[in-house]
Amino acid sequence: MSQILPASIPATLFHERADAIAEAARELAQHGWTPATSSNFSMRVDADHAAITISGRDKGKLGRDDIMLVDMHGKAVGTESRPSAETELHTQVYRHWPDINVVLHTHSRTQSVASRLFAKDGVVKLEGWELQKAIRGHTTHESALDIPVFPNTQHMPELVAQVDAWIESGKPLHAYLINGHGIYTWGHDMAEARRHLEALEFLLGCELDLRRLNA
Amino acid sequence: MSQILPASIPATLFHERADAIAEAARELAQHGWTPATSSNFSMRVDADHAAITISGRDKGKLGRDDIMLVDMHGKAVGTESRPSAETELHTQVYRHWPDINVVLHTHSRTQSVASRLFAKDGVVKLEGWELQKAIRGHTTHESALDIPVFPNTQHMPELVAQVDAWIESGKPLHAYLINGHGIYTWGHDMAEARRHLEALEFLLGCELDLRRLNA
Amino acid sequence: MSQILPASIPATLFHERADAIAEAARELAQHGWTPATSSNFSMRVDADHAAITISGRDKGKLGRDDIMLVDMHGKAVGTESRPSAETELHTQVYRHWPDINVVLHTHSRTQSVASRLFAKDGVVKLEGWELQKAIRGHTTHESALDIPVFPNTQHMPELVAQVDAWIESGKPLHAYLINGHGIYTWGHDMAEARRHLEALEFLLGCELDLRRLNA
Amino acid sequence: MSQILPASIPATLFHERADAIAEAARELAQHGWTPATSSNFSMRVDADHAAITISGRDKGKLGRDDIMLVDMHGKAVGTESRPSAETELHTQVYRHWPDINVVLHTHSRTQSVASRLFAKDGVVKLEGWELQKAIRGHTTHESALDIPVFPNTQHMPELVAQVDAWIESGKPLHAYLINGHGIYTWGHDMAEARRHLEALEFLLGCELDLRRLNA
Numbered sequence: 001m002s003q004i005l006p007a008s009i010p011a012t013l014f015h016e017r018a019d020a021i022a023e024a025a026r027e028l029a030q031h032g033w034t035p036a037t038s039s040n041f042s043m044r045v046d047a048d049h050a051a052i053t054i055s056g057r058d059k060g061k062l063g064r065d066d067i068m069l070v071d072m073h074g075k076a077v078g079t080e081s082r083p084s085a086e087t088e089l090h091t092q093v094y095r096h097w098p099d100i101n102v103v104l105h106t107h108s109r110t111q112s113v114a115s116r117l118f119a120k121d122g123v124v125k126l127e128g129w130e131l132q133k134a135i136r137g138h139t140t141h142e143s144a145l146d147i148p149v150f151p152n153t154q155h156m157p158e159l160v161a162q163v164d165a166w167i168e169s170g171k172p173l174h175a176y177l178i179n180g181h182g183i184y185t186w187g188h189d190m191a192e193a194r195r196h197l198e199a200l201e202f203l204l205g206c207e208l209d210l211r212r213l214n215a
Numbered sequence: 216m217s218q219i220l221p222a223s224i225p226a227t228l229f230h231e232r233a234d235a236i237a238e239a240a241r242e243l244a245q246h247g248w249t250p251a252t253s254s255n256f257s258m259r260v261d262a263d264h265a266a267i268t269i270s271g272r273d274k275g276k277l278g279r280d281d282i283m284l285v286d287m288h289g290k291a292v293g294t295e296s297r298p299s300a301e302t303e304l305h306t307q308v309y310r311h312w313p314d315i316n317v318v319l320h321t322h323s324r325t326q327s328v329a330s331r332l333f334a335k336d337g338v339v340k341l342e343g344w345e346l347q348k349a350i351r352g353h354t355t356h357e358s359a360l361d362i363p364v365f366p367n368t369q370h371m372p373e374l375v376a377q378v379d380a381w382i383e384s385g386k387p388l389h390a391y392l393i394n395g396h397g398i399y400t401w402g403h404d405m406a407e408a409r410r411h412l413e414a415l416e417f418l419l420g421c422e423l424d425l426r427r428l429n430a
Numbered sequence: 431m432s433q434i435l436p437a438s439i440p441a442t443l444f445h446e447r448a449d450a451i452a453e454a455a456r457e458l459a460q461h462g463w464t465p466a467t468s469s470n471f472s473m474r475v476d477a478d479h480a481a482i483t484i485s486g487r488d489k490g491k492l493g494r495d496d497i498m499l500v501d502m503h504g505k506a507v508g509t510e511s512r513p514s515a516e517t518e519l520h521t522q523v524y525r526h527w528p529d530i531n532v533v534l535h536t537h538s539r540t541q542s543v544a545s546r547l548f549a550k551d552g553v554v555k556l557e558g559w560e561l562q563k564a565i566r567g568h569t570t571h572e573s574a575l576d577i578p579v580f581p582n583t584q585h586m587p588e589l590v591a592q593v594d595a596w597i598e599s600g601k602p603l604h605a606y607l608i609n610g611h612g613i614y615t616w617g618h619d620m621a622e623a624r625r626h627l628e629a630l631e632f633l634l635g636c637e638l639d640l641r642r643l644n645a
Numbered sequence: 646m647s648q649i650l651p652a653s654i655p656a657t658l659f660h661e662r663a664d665a666i667a668e669a670a671r672e673l674a675q676h677g678w679t680p681a682t683s684s685n686f687s688m689r690v691d692a693d694h695a696a697i698t699i700s701g702r703d704k705g706k707l708g709r710d711d712i713m714l715v716d717m718h719g720k721a722v723g724t725e726s727r728p729s730a731e732t733e734l735h736t737q738v739y740r741h742w743p744d745i746n747v748v749l750h751t752h753s754r755t756q757s758v759a760s761r762l763f764a765k766d767g768v769v770k771l772e773g774w775e776l777q778k779a780i781r782g783h784t785t786h787e788s789a790l791d792i793p794v795f796p797n798t799q800h801m802p803e804l805v806a807q808v809d810a811w812i813e814s815g816k817p818l819h820a821y822l823i824n825g826h827g828i829y830t831w832g833h834d835m836a837e838a839r840r841h842l843e844a845l846e847f848l849l850g851c852e853l854d855l856r857r858l859n860a
Contacts, residue, residue, distance in 0.1 A: 036349035036414035058406070109417060112344065113424040128761070130797060130826035131752065134681035140799045141825055152345060154355045180356055181345035191703070199681035202754060209758040211428050212642075213856055251564035251629035273621070324632060327559065328639040367560060369570045395571055396560035426643055427857075466779035466844035488836070539847060542774065543854040582775060584785045610786055611775035641858050 029060035134199035244275035459490035537612035674705035752827035
């Protein structure tokens with residue numbers, strides 16, 4: 001299915017975003033973080049549009065044609081392709097923070113297991129790890145980094161409302177887990193979003209290891 | 216040993232199936248799911264025949280010549296090559312579900328360990344995981360997904376009878392484990408069969424992790 | 431340092447062996463089974479000689495020039511290169527079983543940890559695993575497979591004597607672990623030796639997993 | 646930002662060092678030991694200078710232009726690039742041991758978790774592992790190898806002082822961990838430094854495994 005672009009979006013701009021998403025997806029798939037066609041990835045195109053992965057594609061074999069345009073409420077623009085069911089969680093981030101340009105959602109075993117383990121607390125507290133410094137605004141291992149864990153639901157508006165409530169409470173939010181599911185994180189550009197994702201995958205894995213060691 | 220095809224099967228059709236099997240096998244071998252020449256893979260060719268891996272070959276180095284033709288009772292057709300000892304478990308699936316076209320059997324460490332751990336229950340119950348939605352017909356993490364674990368035996372008819380008994384009981388069946396051995400799963404096409412396999416490998420791994428964490 | 435061959439050994443024969451060893455070493459190194467220049471690999475060249483890896487080389491980058499000739503008592507032949515300190519453990523196998531042509535010694539984390547865990551028992555008992563059938567002469571998961579664990583020593587004759595004592599006791603021997611060290615296994619050809627190595631690495635990993643799960 | 650070299654350092658010498666660092670970094674990144682732009686690597690250039698990775702670069706994609714020159718107190722020389730915050734820990738090693746030419750600092754999950762687990766003891770004691778022989782000067786598994794674990798701090802002079810105190814106490818030092826952070830190790834050349842790093846990663850992993858097994 002071909003993508004028809006609004007007049008305000010040059011083809012080169014959309015292709016640039018689509019290629020960047022496809023490249024990142026392939027590399028993240030190689031880590032095993034996108035099993036069984038799960039996970040989705042997006043980039044802001046302009047104030048009103050984002051490019052996002054089409055639902056159900058194998059993330060390890062993604063190309064430009066597997067990316068589509070949506071508006072900031074998650075509706076398809078200029079295509080009959082179906083965006084991920086979770087597209088609203090991406091556009092929520094773009095609406096809330098105008099300087100965020102990339103949103104990544106993956107589904108690694110570590111992320112899924114951590115989400116189940118910490119679901120009863122509603123949060124993963126990361127403390128004492130040097131790699132917390134990979135998260136924007138964190139300059140020392142001595143601060144704490146809270147990653148909320150929201151209950152899973154197939155009804156997107158409920159998930160959106162949970163994220164909104166956390167943001168409105170005034171607590172910082174760099175990423176969140178959904179129980180039994182995976183992680184959402186983001187950044188000002190692809191490099192920052194991937195640094196956040198890599199750091200959080202690493203830190204969640206360390207926390208699981210410490211618990212396995214009863215430490 | 217060369218493969219002689221029945222007049223009803225064009226060489227291009229058989230080669231297409233053989234190449235698809237060999238490609239999938241090489242990719243699954245790279246994950247480490249086919250240790251020591253274990254595992255076997257097949258595709259339906261027509262109503263009466265399937266293409267299947269020849270016994271004992273290194274699955275990481277599979278080519279078209281490592282695939283042979285069998286009838287729907289697992290007997291070699293047009294070749295003196297020996298099919299896997301477990302070929303009857305493949306043809307049983309093709310006989311039972313005419314719209315299933317691919318059967319995959321792998322032997323990962325996670326699958327083997329899970330089969331031993333859950334053997335006493337006779338089933339692995341998967342609940343609360345978003346990735347259950349990767350299994351055909353599952354649209355929510357809230358439903359349960361039961362994967363039976365059958366006792367191992369070197370006598371194939373016993374294994375066939377165990378699978379038949381489960382099917383005849385009317386319970387859904389998307390995959391099964393054999394104790395101390397590995398997993399069987401299938402799909403309408405290669406993409407679906409691989410999605411099922413990837414999702415189940417992931418979910419079994421998550422369940423083992425939760426138990427290691429006493430969670 | 432160049433290798434001078436005895437008149438009885440054609441250069442093509444030695445090169446064939448050296449290339450086969452180097453290829454296997456590179457592939458096993460990719461699995462992470464040869465950390466920090468550890469591990470050694472050999473192939474029989476004729477009744478009186480074997481080709482073996484030179485001491486201290488990076489097994490992931492091995493080429494033909496990293497292989498040397500030794501006699502059946504582990505002494506260098508036609509070269510000033512130094513063979514592995516453990517060469518006598520290879521030639522012991524060739525002397526004892528004239529139809530064994532390949533010996534592999536690796537040093538994976540699973541092998542090292544298993545050797546420490548089972549050292550007090552002096553043996554790893556493998557039972558109930560389908561993959562035991564990958565070991566020559568084993569046709570069912572119902573038989574038991576015993577892998578002895580010998581105490582480590584830097585004094586090779588002691589290790590040789592321990593292996594001799596096991597063989598002389600009449601118990602079958604397909605492989606052995608050395609405590610805190612790694613595994614030795616072998617085969618009639620490279621394919622069989624690698625199948626044994628892959629199967630044992632897998633089965634030791636499964637046994638460790640079951641213990642981690644208190645199963 | 647371009648690098649201007651002092652007259653005493655030929656461009657070919659600096660490029661040789663930069664290329665060697667970049668190649669090692671890429672290979673270590675492939676193991677997953679440098680998550681989220683963490684880790685840093687250096688080589689001595691002459692008695693007064695070292696080449697070191699520029700802060701914040703993705704270690705998996707490092708090239709010659711990601712390496713800069715510093716003096717032996719960690720100050721940038723001939724460039725406005727910013728060296729890693731931890732550069733002083735590298736130059737401390739070069740100042741103390743004139744025959745050490747390579748320093749490697751990585752940040753694997755095993756290293757981070759081990760640093761937290763052993764922080765209360767202040768040391769990891771490695772005993773009974775054959776791979777201890779990969780550390781310079783160790784000829785048997787029977788000796789003990791102590792790797793200190795220092796508390797983490799964002800104030801470099803404190804870290805430098807902790808390392809100095811250990812050295813001045815007369816105890817051997819081949820590597821150290823920083824709590825919640827990673828490992829520092831070194832060697833006379835790149836091959837030795839990498840052998841030390843690989844061996845220590847392996848041995849720390851084995852120690853964690855033994856504890857997971859309550860062994």
